[in-house]
Amino acid sequence: MTDVLIIEDEAKTARELANILKNIDDSIHVLAILDSVEQSLQWFAANKQPDLIFSDIQLADGLCFDIYNQITVQSPIIFCTAFDEYMINAFDTNAVSYLLKPVTKEKVERALDKFYALKSVFEKDENNKGLSGVLHQLKYNYKTALLVHQKEKIIPIQVKDIACFYLAKTIISISTLTNKKYYLSGTLDELEKVLDPAEFYRANRQFIINKAAIVNAERFFARKLVAKLIIDTPETIIVSKAKASEFLQWMEG
Numbered sequence: 601m602t603d604v605l606i607i608e609d610e611a612k613t614a615r616e617l618a619n620i621l622k623n624i625d626d627s628i629h630v631l632a633i634l635d636s637v638e639q640s641l642q643w644f645a646a647n648k649q650p651d652l653i654f655s656d657i658q659l660a661d662g663l664c665f666d667i668y669n670q671i672t673v674q675s676p677i678i679f680c681t682a683f684d685e686y687m688i689n690a691f692d693t694n695a696v697s698y699l700l701k702p703v704t705k706e707k708v709e710r711a712l713d714k715f716y717a718l719k720s721v722f723e724k725d726e727n728n729k730g731l732s733g734v735l736h737q738l739k740y741n742y743k744t745a746l747l748v749h750q751k752e753k754i755i756p757i758q759v760k761d762i763a764c765f766y767l768a769k770t771i772i773s774i775s776t777l778t779n780k781k782y783y784l785s786g787t788l789d790e791l792e793k794v795l796d797p798a799e800f801y802r803a804n805r806q807f808i809i810n811k812a813a814i815v816n817a818e819r820f821f822a823r824k825l826v827a828k829l830i831i832d833t834p835e836t837i838i839v840s841k842a843k844a845s846e847f848l849q850w851m852e853g
Contacts, residue, residue: 605631652678654677680703696711696714765807814829817848
């Protein structure tokens with residue numbers, strides 16, 4: 601039996617999700633349906649953590665992240681939301697999947713398949729590291745696309761086509777390999793967690809760069825390096841002396 605907790609402030613949506621889960625797998629047991637941050641915190645304080653959480657993001661009294669920032673949730677989480685802008689924040693938690701509403705049986709089935717696959721890995725783990733360890737690895741199911749907003753449009757940008765990310769004050773600009781420009785909310789710290797480190801490198805506080813965009817690295821004074829890309833960049837990309845050796849090893853693969 602799989603014990604599931606639903607955190608959802610829309611009663612109709614919560615009932616529909618519970619019915620979908622029952623129709624997919626009758627061994628799933630919905631422990632409770634909670635509609636707020638406050639109610640969820642009270643529930644976690646009084647109950648054992650579930651096997652799996654289905655969580656909306658915008659709740660009646662705040663964002664669900666207010667829950668996960670206040671308590672340590674070890675359960676894997678499948679997020680169900682009408683908004684795509686919280687995706688990076690979601691994968692800073694124990695996220696298994698991120699479903700955009702309307703939530704359908706097909707979407708839930710795919711998310712459950714992913715959850716059960718992870719659970720199987722955990723059960724076969726000879727070192728018995730626990731599901732939390734497997735979920736830690738899940739965070740490194742790196743993104744293949746990012747969604748950017750351009751007026752009324754939401755545009756998917758393939759990560760492999762991005763030359764670099766550049767932070768200026770609080771705005772992140774994306775430059776593609778063909779020198780197209782886009783803008784993204786969030787932080788470079790958040791982006792760094794969802795990008796494959798074999799392909800992307802945090803050169804400094806302002807830049808994350810794609811290996812495919814590098815022309816060369818040049819020696820700079822005080823044993824620093826300058827990374828040259830196939831596109832022009834708003835600032836010289838300087839790699840510190842402390843990171844120079846690591847950067848060269850990363851370039852080499």
